[in-house]
Structures are given as C-alpha cells and as structure tokens.
Amino acid sequence: MSALIPRPRRTVADGAVLVPDWLDVDRQRGIVDACREWARGPVPMRAARLPTGHAMSVQTVCLGWHWQPYRYSRVADDAGGGRVLPVPEWLAELGKRAVADAYDDPAAGAAYEPDAALINFYDDAARMGMHRDQEERCGAPVVSLSIGDTCTFRFGNAETRGKPYTDVGLHSGDLFVFGGPSRFAYHGVPKVFPGTADPGCGLTSGRLNITLRVTGLG
Structure with a gap:
C-alpha cells in the first residue's frame, strides 16, 4: 500500500538511490508468485552455510x-x-528499467545486463550482517527490490562495516540501486518489522528481497 503522504526518492550516498513505491501491488504479487516457483527448484531455496559452518x-x-x-x-x-x-x-528487463529510473539515465538502463539474481526470504527473526557484494567481477550496479514486510536497511561505506552508515526504511515495492562509488559499500538488514506488508502483495508474512547483479563471469 502506498503511503498516504508519498515518500520522496532519495540519494542515500553517491550512486545509491532509493525510489519508493516503484513496484505497484499487482507487479509485487506477480513477482511473489514467480519466487514461489523458483523456490521449489530445480535448486530449492535454502539457508546458505558460512565458512564457519553456521547457517x-x-x-x-x-x-x-x-x-x-x-x-x-x-x-x-x-x-x-x-x-x-x-x-x-x-x-x-525490469532490472534495466530500474537502473534507468533510479539514475534518470536511459542509456545506463539499456546497457545493464544482469546475469544473476539472488532471492532472499526473511522471516520475522532473520537478519543480514554488514557485508559487501564483492564476488562479482564487474562494477555494474546492484538492483534491489523489496516485497513484504518493511525492514531497516543499513547502508554504509566501502571501507569498514562500522560507521558512517545510514539506516533506511525499505517498504514493500521499494527500489534501491547502488553503483558507482557506492557499488562495494557495506550494507545489511538489522531488523524486519512483522505485519507491516500490504496483504495484496502476495505475502502474508516475511520479506522478499530480489537483487540483480552483473557477475562479469561470462
């Protein structure tokens, strides 16, 4: 559900742009349906294990x-x-449009060729520690789409997991794109707020985050 008072788009850092309510409810619901299919396989949704062995x-x-x-x-x-x-x-194609809209740059959108998507599901207790998306061999932007419960998205800097960082509320339907000087900034999700999603989005609980990347792996 869109806010009664529209939230303005916001440049959080150089190259990092929040576009609120970018996905309408119908599009959110369609993406949720697709995510449910992808989660069944052929590679099922799972909790990845860190090198420490912790899930x-x-x-x-x-x-x-x-x-x-x-x-x-x-x-x-x-x-x-x-x-x-x-x-x-x-x-x-949605990723191309996201980059074009976030940066107000149709050429940047046309050049964007995402070849990987990570779909993360957060239940009420899930968190994501501060990390950098650095396994890619390409500096193209990361496109992040949020559906479901609102979360606190902590967006930091490229040097350290600590401060300075900015906490941003990501709501269902929001778009966040980070590239350029912010491409390898640390970021994480310290909190999800249960029960904050519009039921029309297709999720009764939890949060879906779809991130599109260009790996550069060929």
Missing part, C-alpha cells in the same frame, strides 16, 4: 548463477547439485 538466517534461491559464501557457480553443489534456472527475460 544464515535468511533463506536464498538463485537464478543465472548460484551463490554460496563466497563464490558463484553454475551448479548448486551445496543444495542438491542441480543447475540453476536462468534469469528470465522479464526480470532482466
């Missing part, structure tokens, strides 16, 4: 390339050995 609290399924801490592969050897599904054309 992440976030559940993840991947398209295009399979991500596990901290590398990409075509085959999900940590989740049954299946080959990941490709990034569908409609999702790649």
